[in-house]
Amino acid sequence: MKSILFDLDGTIIDPKIGILKSIQYALEKLGAAVPGIEDLRWCIGPSLRVSFPKLLGIEDKATIEEAVRLYRERFKPTGLYEYEPYPGAMDGLAALASEYRLFLATAKPQVYAAEILRHMGAIDHFEKVYGDDMEGTFTDKGDLLAFILEEQGLAANSCVMIGDRHHDIQAATRHGMPSVAVSYGYALDGEFDDHPPTAISHGFHDLSDRIGEILAA
Known part of the structure; x- marks a missing residue:
């Protein structure tokens, strides 16, 4: 077969709402600029570890991992089901x-x-x-x-x-x-x-x- x-x-x-609102949540928690939902559409598909360096304009691994952690802070209980x-x-x-x-x-x-x-x-x-x-x-x-x-x-x-x-x-x-x-x-x-x-x-x-x-x- x-x-x-x-x-x-x-x-x-x-998955637009769940992913993109969770990205916005992470960026806001980091004190970074928060693009609108439609401006974040390109983030659906790639790994977060590919998207966050572009969004934040940095390659610092510790900051990227913190962004991923903050994303999951919202995504796991809420964003996961927003699809x-x-x-x-x-x-x-x-x-x-x-x-x-x-x-x-x-x-x-x-x-x-x-x-x-x-x-x-x-x-x-x-x-x-x-x-x-x-x-x-x-x-x-x-x-x-x-x-x-x-x-x-x-x-x-x-x-x-x-x-x-x-x-x-x-x-x-x-x-x-x-x-x-x-x-x-x-x-x-x-x-x-x-x-x-x-x-x-x-x-x-x-x-x-x-x-x-x-x-x-």
């Missing part, structure tokens, strides 16, 4: 799980990702939930995919990576894995120009067709 690796934020769920599944996500995941092995591959800490899937009632569709640890071991999504491929004994060309940001597509390309970029997530204009996906999906209504076309090729 072939395998599908899913990103979470911007692909299965819209909306994308239209068709629940039925789409159930249908795909009947045909393929599903794995989650997210930059979000694994414990948070698993709780979100449990909360939305989708965790049973996934064979395993993979994400970062609290220390940031898998800040690079390509490293996370390498770990999944090795642990599961998967061949990259028998898998498809589904995601909404260039980090997802670049990670798949690094391993020779085909990919589908979803058009409804948080990619910026032109984001995929340098690393085009194998296919583009406009929602769960056509995702199964795009996956089937790739794996049948």
Whole structure:
């Protein structure tokens, strides 16, 4: 059975409110400038340890770790649950799980990702939930995919990576894995120009067709 690796934020769920309000909370606690919600949209997808140095204009590791800690201070009890599944996500995941092995591959800490899937009632569709640890071991999504491929004994060309940001597509390309970029997530204009996906999906209504076309090729 072939395998599908899913990103979470911007692909299965819209996490905008929970993530961005938690970033604002951390910046305010640090006494830094606090951009508006819409100006922070680019922060959905990358690791916090990638976003906070850009937001703060510094590379000091202790300050970045404090920003991450403050973010989690709000996100764990509140922001974690401030999300909306994308239209068709629940039925789409159930249908795909009947045909393929599903794995989650997210930059979000694994414990948070698993709780979100449990909360939305989708965790049973996934064979395993993979994400970062609290220390940031898998800040690079390509490293996370390498770990999944090795642990599961998967061949990259028998898998498809589904995601909404260039980090997802670049990670798949690094391993020779085909990919589908979803058009409804948080990619910026032109984001995929340098690393085009194998296919583009406009929602769960056509995702199964795009996956089937790739794996049948």
